[in-house]
Each structure stands twice: as structure tokens, then as C-alpha cells.
Amino acid sequence: MDKRIITIILAIIMLTGCSDQKILEEQGLVQAVSYDLAKKRPGSDLQPIHVGIAIPIMKGGSSSQKSLEAVARSSKEARSLLTSQTEWNLVSGQVRTALIGRDVAEQSIWRHLDTLEREPSVSQRVKLALVKQNAYELMSSDFKTGSGTFSYLDKLLEKGVKNNVIPEVTLYKFARDYYEDGIDPVMPILVKKNSSIDSDGIALFRGDRYITSLKASQGIIFTILTDRIHAGQVNIEIPGSKKSQAEFAAMRIIKSKKTVNVVHTKSGEQFTVHISIKLKGSVIEYLGKKDLSSEKDRRYLEAAMAKQIEKDMVQITEKTKKYSTDSLGIGRYVKNSMTYKEWKSMDWRKIYPKTNVVFHVQTMIKDYGKIK
Structure with missing residues (x-):
């Protein structure tokens, strides 16, 4: 091919490219x-x-x-x-x-x-x-x-x-x-x-x-319910009683794990959803009379924190059920526990508020620094 023709073709290509450039x-x-x-x-x-x-x-x-x-x-x-x-x-x-x-x-x-x-x-x-x-x-x-x-x-x-x-x-x-x-x-x-x-x-x-x-204060609990996390801080107030004072603990989460089990009733349109949560973290602040260097007191605090976290999770779930909005995605677990035909035959929007959701929370204190 003539070199002049090749040069003209290359020039046309270069000029075309220049016209599309965005300064x-x-x-x-x-x-x-x-x-x-x-x-x-x-x-x-x-x-x-x-x-x-x-x-x-x-x-x-x-x-x-x-x-x-x-x-x-x-x-x-x-x-x-x-x-x-x-x-x-x-x-x-x-x-x-x-x-x-x-x-x-x-x-x-x-x-x-x-x-x-x-x-x-x-x-x-x-x-x-x-x-x-x-x-x-x-x-x-x-x-x-x-x-x-x-x-x-x-x-x-x-x-x-x-x-x-x-x-x-x-x-x-x-x-x-x-x-x-x-x-x-x-x-x-x-x-x-x-x-x-x-x-x-x-x-x-x-x-x-x-x-x-x-509420903004419910954000960390919501995230624990919907995702697997490796960071974040849970602030827990343990109510007092006639025999004990109120306590406060702040735990920095380093690991969480969630498992979900769906139990069907015979009717097929009522469910109990068991959500198990395991949290592992460090207690970075504790206001109370327990001695965290004592294994017995640490086990007590783990159980008390787990109980309060379960209550917080129930509050969030009850609010979503009240407004019939499945923000936690519980329906996905129910859907995965049945056939597609069974799922499509249900009106999950109406069934969700009647669904029984049970939480099982375990907390494990990995360390507690210099807190006594």
C-alpha cells in the first residue's frame, strides 16, 4: 500500500480520537x-x-x-x-x-x-x-x-x-x-x-x-443482627435491683458469628426463627462492683451482657414487626427453608408480624486490660 495512503489513514484516526477527548x-x-x-x-x-x-x-x-x-x-x-x-x-x-x-x-x-x-x-x-x-x-x-x-x-x-x-x-x-x-x-x-x-x-x-x-444507639445491635462484624463497640447498661446496683460495661467486639434455624409449624404459615449470636471481645470499660480478674465474676458479666443484648435485639425486632417491614431479612431464611412454590403461596408481609423470633446470645470476654 502507498505510504501516503497509510499516512492519511493514520491522520484521520488520530484526528477522530482528538474530537472525542474531554478536557x-x-x-x-x-x-x-x-x-x-x-x-x-x-x-x-x-x-x-x-x-x-x-x-x-x-x-x-x-x-x-x-x-x-x-x-x-x-x-x-x-x-x-x-x-x-x-x-x-x-x-x-x-x-x-x-x-x-x-x-x-x-x-x-x-x-x-x-x-x-x-x-x-x-x-x-x-x-x-x-x-x-x-x-x-x-x-x-x-x-x-x-x-x-x-x-x-x-x-x-x-x-x-x-x-x-x-x-x-x-x-x-x-x-x-x-x-x-x-x-x-x-x-x-x-x-x-x-x-x-x-x-x-x-x-x-x-x-x-x-x-x-x-435510634442511633441501636445501630451496632442492628449491624450484629444483619452482618458478621470484626469491629465496633457495644455499650451495655445492666439494670440494678433491690440487692444490686446498676452496672455499665463497654465491650469492643473483635468477632461475631450468627446462625439461623427456622422451625415450621404444622399449618405451614407460622414459624419460629431461632437466631444464635456469638460475640467475642474485650471489655474496655466496666462500672460496677465485680472483680474482672475473677473468672466467676467474668462469667457473671458475660451472662448479664448477653441477656441485655438479647433484650435490645427483641426491641428492634418487635419494632420491625409492628411496622411490617422485614429490615432484618428474616424472610430470606424462611424462604430458604421451603420450596419456591410454598414461598410464593404465602403473604410474608402479613405473616412476618406473627413470626416468633427467639435470640440466643453468647458473649465471651477475651480480655479486660487493667480493669479490676
């Missing part, structure tokens, strides 16, 4: 997105959505963020309106966090998350959180962190998951639990408190609607 300075790399309800427009029956985004910007060697907002009938329409507000090309591939306002969550959030999930450039590992107040107001606030609120949110959620005080909820996990039989999705709750953001418990969903929540 970094021209890209608005969206890091966080928020969803809130907006007021209905006169004459329209559609519920508009308030969508906000956070984009990092550099100022004199330090980073901050620029927040944009738009009110639209859908997420895609909002994106178009947001694009018109900036000279940048908005890129969603770097989104780390999606914040859901409580008002949106109380209606139905899946149509918004579904749009996000279907975006090819958006990672399935985007973190989700419910905001007790206005999601955009929290995301756009300046908390003086020096790196933008989007970064603050990302690190805060990562730390909560690492310490097992909140569940790790990604776009993928929420979608999986939303579609799967025998479990309902959950989401960590964030709240703006003065000059900081704080965790405020766990949101429990029935399908894609926010129904109720657990």
Missing part, C-alpha cells in the same frame, strides 16, 4: 446529588422534584465545592436544567453520595434511584443516606472542612460503616434488597447539627417508602 478543565465532576420534594406547579398534577448537585472547585491550593439546584418533573429534566446553569459539562461518573430528603423517602424513592442506577457512568457503589431535614440544605452547607461537604459526607459514612454503627448502603445494595423477596431496604440517617453532620439512626423502608427508624 478535564471543562468537566463538572459531580460528587454528590440530593433529592427533595418541591411545591407543585399550578395546573399540574405531577409532583416536582428538587435536585441538587455538588461539584468540587479549587481555590488557592485548597478545594471546596459549588452547589447547583433545579426544580423539575424528573431527574433527567433536572439534569438538563442544571447543565444550563454552568459552563462545565456535567459528568456523573464521580458521584460518591446520594442524599434523599425525608419528604421524598416518605412517598416513593425508587423512581429517582432507578434513574440513577440506569445511568451507565454512575457507580453501583454510590453511598445512600436519608436526611432528616432538607437534603440540599445539608449538602450545600459549608462546614468549614477545607475539602467540600461532599468529601465530608463521604468520609463520615465510611467511618460509620467501619465502626459498624450504621449499615453500608450502596445503590447496588438498596436495589438488591428492594427487589429481593424476604427483606426490606434500610438507609443511614444524617442530620445537620449546628456546624456539623451527625448520624441519627437507621431508616427502615417498606419497599421503597420510609416507614420508621431505629
